[in-house]
Amino acid sequence: MGTTVVGRLAPPVRRRSRPWLALGLGLGALAVVVVLSIAVGASPTTPGQVWDALVAPTGAPSDVVVRELRLPRTLLGILVGAALGVAGVLMQGHTRNPLADPGLLGISGGAAFCVVLSTTVLGVTDVFGYVWFAFAGAALAALLVFTLGAASRGGPTPVTLALAGLAVSELLLALTSAMVLGEGPSLDAYRFWAAGALDDRGAALTLQVLPFVLLGLVLAIANVRALDVLALGEDSARGLGQDVTRARLVGLVAVTLLTGASVAVAGPIGFVGLVAPHVVRSLVGPAHGRLIPLAALVGAVLVLAADVVGRLVVRPAELAVGIVLGIVGAPFFVALIRRRMVKL
Amino acid sequence: MTGAARLSAQGVRVGYGDAVVVGGTDGLDLDVVDGTVTAVIGPNGCGKSTLLRTLARLLVPRHGHVLLDGRRLDAVPSREVATVLGVLPQDPTAPEGIRVADLVARGRHPHQRWFRQWSADDEAAVAEALAWTDMTGFAERTLDTLSGGQRQRVWISMALAQGTDVLLLDEPTTFLDLAHQVDVLELVGRLHRERGRTVVMVLHDLNLAARYAGRLVAMRDGEVAAVGTPHEVLTEDTVRDVFGLDARVVDDPVAGTPMVVPIGRHRPATGRTPVITGVTEDAPG
Amino acid sequence: MSAPVAGRRPLRAGPVSAVWRPRTAFVVLGGLALLVLVGAASVGRGEYPIALADVLRVLAGAGSRGETFVITQLRLPRVLCGVLVGAALGVAGAITQGVARNPLTSPDVLGVTDGAGVAALAVLVLAGTGGSAVGLLAAVGLPLAALVGGLLAAALVVGLAYRQGLDAFRFILVGLGISVALVSVTSWLLVLANVQQASLALIWLRGSLNARGWEHVVPVAVVLVIVLPIAIVLAFRLDALDLGDDAARGLGERVDRSRVQLLGLAVVLAASACAAAGPIRFVALVTPQVSLRLTGGSRPPLLASAVAGALLVVTGDLVARTVLGGEVPVGVVTVVLGAPYLLYLLVRRTRKDSA
Numbered sequence: 001m002g003t004t005v006v007g008r009l010a011p012p013v014r015r016r017s018r019p020w021l022a023l024g025l026g027l028g029a030l031a032v033v034v035v036l037s038i039a040v041g042a043s044p045t046t047p048g049q050v051w052d053a054l055v056a057p058t059g060a061p062s063d064v065v066v067r068e069l070r071l072p073r074t075l076l077g078i079l080v081g082a083a084l085g086v087a088g089v090l091m092q093g094h095t096r097n098p099l100a101d102p103g104l105l106g107i108s109g110g111a112a113f114c115v116v117l118s119t120t121v122l123g124v125t126d127v128f129g130y131v132w133f134a135f136a137g138a139a140l141a142a143l144l145v146f147t148l149g150a151a152s153r154g155g156p157t158p159v160t161l162a163l164a165g166l167a168v169s170e171l172l173l174a175l176t177s178a179m180v181l182g183e184g185p186s187l188d189a190y191r192f193w194a195a196g197a198l199d200d201r202g203a204a205l206t207l208q209v210l211p212f213v214l215l216g217l218v219l220a221i222a223n224v225r226a227l228d229v230l231a232l233g234e235d236s237a238r239g240l241g242q243d244v245t246r247a248r249l250v251g252l253v254a255v256t257l258l259t260g261a262s263v264a265v266a267g268p269i270g271f272v273g274l275v276a277p278h279v280v281r282s283l284v285g286p287a288h289g290r291l292i293p294l295a296a297l298v299g300a301v302l303v304l305a306a307d308v309v310g311r312l313v314v315r316p317a318e319l320a321v322g323i324v325l326g327i328v329g330a331p332f333f334v335a336l337i338r339r340r341m342v343k344l
Numbered sequence: 345m346t347g348a349a350r351l352s353a354q355g356v357r358v359g360y361g362d363a364v365v366v367g368g369t370d371g372l373d374l375d376v377v378d379g380t381v382t383a384v385i386g387p388n389g390c391g392k393s394t395l396l397r398t399l400a401r402l403l404v405p406r407h408g409h410v411l412l413d414g415r416r417l418d419a420v421p422s423r424e425v426a427t428v429l430g431v432l433p434q435d436p437t438a439p440e441g442i443r444v445a446d447l448v449a450r451g452r453h454p455h456q457r458w459f460r461q462w463s464a465d466d467e468a469a470v471a472e473a474l475a476w477t478d479m480t481g482f483a484e485r486t487l488d489t490l491s492g493g494q495r496q497r498v499w500i501s502m503a504l505a506q507g508t509d510v511l512l513l514d515e516p517t518t519f520l521d522l523a524h525q526v527d528v529l530e531l532v533g534r535l536h537r538e539r540g541r542t543v544v545m546v547l548h549d550l551n552l553a554a555r556y557a558g559r560l561v562a563m564r565d566g567e568v569a570a571v572g573t574p575h576e577v578l579t580e581d582t583v584r585d586v587f588g589l590d591a592r593v594v595d596d597p598v599a600g601t602p603m604v605v606p607i608g609r610h611r612p613a614t615g616r617t618p619v620i621t622g623v624t625e626d627a628p629g
Numbered sequence: 630m631s632a633p634v635a636g637r638r639p640l641r642a643g644p645v646s647a648v649w650r651p652r653t654a655f656v657v658l659g660g661l662a663l664l665v666l667v668g669a670a671s672v673g674r675g676e677y678p679i680a681l682a683d684v685l686r687v688l689a690g691a692g693s694r695g696e697t698f699v700i701t702q703l704r705l706p707r708v709l710c711g712v713l714v715g716a717a718l719g720v721a722g723a724i725t726q727g728v729a730r731n732p733l734t735s736p737d738v739l740g741v742t743d744g745a746g747v748a749a750l751a752v753l754v755l756a757g758t759g760g761s762a763v764g765l766l767a768a769v770g771l772p773l774a775a776l777v778g779g780l781l782a783a784a785l786v787v788g789l790a791y792r793q794g795l796d797a798f799r800f801i802l803v804g805l806g807i808s809v810a811l812v813s814v815t816s817w818l819l820v821l822a823n824v825q826q827a828s829l830a831l832i833w834l835r836g837s838l839n840a841r842g843w844e845h846v847v848p849v850a851v852v853l854v855i856v857l858p859i860a861i862v863l864a865f866r867l868d869a870l871d872l873g874d875d876a877a878r879g880l881g882e883r884v885d886r887s888r889v890q891l892l893g894l895a896v897v898l899a900a901s902a903c904a905a906a907g908p909i910r911f912v913a914l915v916t917p918q919v920s921l922r923l924t925g926g927s928r929p930p931l932l933a934s935a936v937a938g939a940l941l942v943v944t945g946d947l948v949a950r951t952v953l954g955g956e957v958p959v960g961v962v963t964v965v966l967g968a969p970y971l972l973y974l975l976v977r978r979t980r981k982d983s984a
Contacts, residue, residue: 264982426881433875442927
């Protein structure tokens with residue numbers, strides 16, 4: 001018993017924070033994965049063909065592949081990665097919990113459930129139709145998690161949150177599969193979408209969800225000061241004059257927009273929201289003004305890198321980006337727990 | 345050095361990770377005198393609990409060994425040890441919602457088998473242990489409904505039900521107020537007087553240790569600094585040596601055992617001159 | 630001579646002795662009676678409904694040949710499979726929660742269910758592409774693969790989480806991480822499969838008693854007959870383990886060895902349940918806690934959990950077939966009941982912690 005401190009980030013390791021170095025590294029890595037994402041794929045293309053396609057397209061097959069498939073896919077990856085990375089920062093900040101992640105806490109699951117509901121039961125087909133369902137699902141799940149967080153004074157422990165996320169995800173998954181079972185076509189669509197992928201989405205789709213992601217990012221940046229104060233605990237934040245309820249609301253809306261939009265367009269993709277904030281925090285420390293932009297950058301790099309890896313490992317087939325991240329992210333998660341980066 | 349003591353430490357050196365906590369230079373020797381109450385005292389971090397846990401086989405020494413009845417502790421099956429040597433850890437945890445009688449009965453574990461979980465012997469031992477600690481009336485209460493002092497009585501009752509000749513108690517009085525500390529130590533004293541049990545306990549309060557233990561072991565930096573009766577160990581020199589504290593040692597006005605009074609710097613303005621030596625006038629018989 | 634101890638009435642015969650716990654006995658016997666009724670009702674349900682009395686008559690060995698065939702060959706295996714799988718899950722959960730001293734743990738958290746799922750799916754997708762010969766292989770190989778997969782995943786979780794003793798929370802989180810990775814592999818396999826396989830796989834993955842025959846019943850029955858007695862013998866050690874590491878060692882218990890042995894039993898039980906019926910989630914989490922509340926002890930009771938598990942699975946299957954209709958897997962019902970219960974436990978805990 002006694003006074004075990006739970007649900008806190010491990011005491012920050014004193015190390016020099018180097019935001020510019022981190023920014024440089026991040027941009028460099030992004031450049032590399034963008035080039036790879038455009039140059040690498042199932043149909044072999046030479047660097048010359050890729051260059052021609054970008055600067056002087058002639059309508060050759062390789063031009064179509066690069067311009068119609070790989071370029072939009074790359075942009076989508078950046079968008080989704082940035083959204084999920086920032087959503088992770090917001091969730092970890094608001095729950096004061098190092099294991100918070102839109103996927104682990106069932107928020108992606110909520111969005112996914114409502115998307116499947118709208119497509120199978122209500123027959124909604126275009127993204128503009130079901131993105132609203134994704135938002136509704138994400139918002140409900142996020143509300144549940146935030147409420148559970150508010151039920152305890154010191155914030156929920158990582159285990160409580162993780163198990164709550166598990167319960168919500170399992171429940172929604174069971175209901176989702178009950179809906180698609182016995183429905184050949186929707187089951188078929190579901191299993192591909194549920195893997196979390198960036199291919200075959202098209203440029204139009206990216207443009208359609210872009211406003212939502214941008215709005216989410218703006219709200220996240222507006223949330224920065226509040227998050228820094230909330231890191232000291234809710235009581236201290238109130239003492240410092242912070243309107244906690246409003247800050248939470250802004251955070252909730254931002255998480256909903258970012259997660260809902262990315263799930264609607266790419267399916268549930270896990271671990272980006274967990275890994276990106278941790279990587280950035282280890283480089284630049286806990287200030288949210290730096291965390292948020294850099295987490296967006298790192299999230300984009302992670303998603304694109306995973307997508308490129310997915311295109312390479314089982315050629316000529318592809319491994320969906322959500323699967324790659326699930327397999328690679330899990331060891332990271334386990335290592336966090338084993339190395340006691342997280343106080344239990 | 346090795347007398348007829350049933351329990352003794354022979355050149356033990358114990359540590360966690362790289363740090364050696366007990367017996368740093370050339371191992372620690374200690375004989376636990378049979379049929380007495382021994383209190384291990386010393387400043388924080390001197391290795392008191394580590395020593396006790398080593399004697400109780402909860403820690404395995406890196407060098408040396410603990411002997412029980414002439415046999416190395418690690419060579420005797422743990423269950424067999426448990427019929428001779430009982431341990432009450434510092435912060436034991438009880439399952440949620442357990443009832444007093446059920447917890448005390450857990451003390452019979454070393455005597456039981458899966459098919460023999462409540463023999464007549466078990467029942468007699470538990471009934472007696474409850475009666476002895478005045479907890480019979482609480483048998484059907486759950487532990488969560490009891491006060492801290494009552495809970496400690498239950499744990500001691502459990503150790504008693506184990507029926508061991510030697511009992512090791514790791515800070516049995518922490519988290520208790522003074523009245524309950526005395527209550528628990530009275531119980532320990534009776535255990536020794538009426539049952540002839542050998543008790544080793546770690547205590548923080550020097551005056552209570554002197555009062556209730558027949559033998560003190562003072563530790564400093566993982567070594568035994570002094571062993572003997574309270575009068576032999578609790579001298580002004582030893583207290584300064586071991587605790588780094590300037591103190592007067594006077595006779596306890598009630599029991600006549602040594603009593604440590606820190607000198608310190610602060611003097612409340614009472615207008616009375618402090619008593620330097622001897623017993624105060626108004627001390628009862 | 631020996632004064633009786635209040636609340637611990639002895640039950641003795643020769644060298645054998647135990648404490649008489651009327652409440653537990655009542656819960657177990659009452660649960661069994663209820664199980665027979667629900668089981669019989671479930672057997673009666675189907676394309677040709679058979680009245681409860683007739684079902685009981687056939688089970689007693691006095692029915693017409695037609696009824697006897699339908700019941701013993703077609704319907705009984707399904708219900709028996711549910712009973713055995715539920716019992717195995719209940720016991721596995723009770724052991725896991727007892728060892729971890731935590732109501733939030735279960736074999737699901739140890740990775741058993743997801744490991745079994747991945748392995749079974751791999752067989753279904755990678756081996757099940759050929760003709761009937763391969764199909765036969767799948768019929769035999771799938772339960773076996775599920776068993777092996779569950780055991781391997783649990784070994785991985787235990788290996789990664791065991792570190793200077795067992796911390797329930799570390800177990801839960803490591804198990805969760807491994808689960809997520811396994812679920813990713815699952816969705817990959819789903820993508821690889823053709824539509825028929827995927828649909829089959831999705832049903833299997835939810836945990837279902839559809840089309841279960843004697844060939845599914847016998848392996849779980851064998852495992853239970855072997856493992857349950859061992860579990861009852863070893864569970865005695867929990868009496869000491871319950872009190873924390875130091876106290877347990879003081880009482881002469883070899884803590885780490887006992888825990889690993891007990892967890893091993895739980896994993897074998899849960900994995901063989903998965904092999905028979907697919908991962909029926911939350912049964913192992915919920916039933917030990919419900920049984921604990923009913924029997925009023927300090928630790929989930931083994932036998933009562935077994936009965937409660939069987940009752941939950943059989944009732945869930947009956948509900949899935951009659952109320953929801955169609956081929957809704959029983960696992961959907963258990964999740965719909967179990968997930969809110971887990972949330973309730975979490976909220977209660979959180980409230981209490983901050984109180």
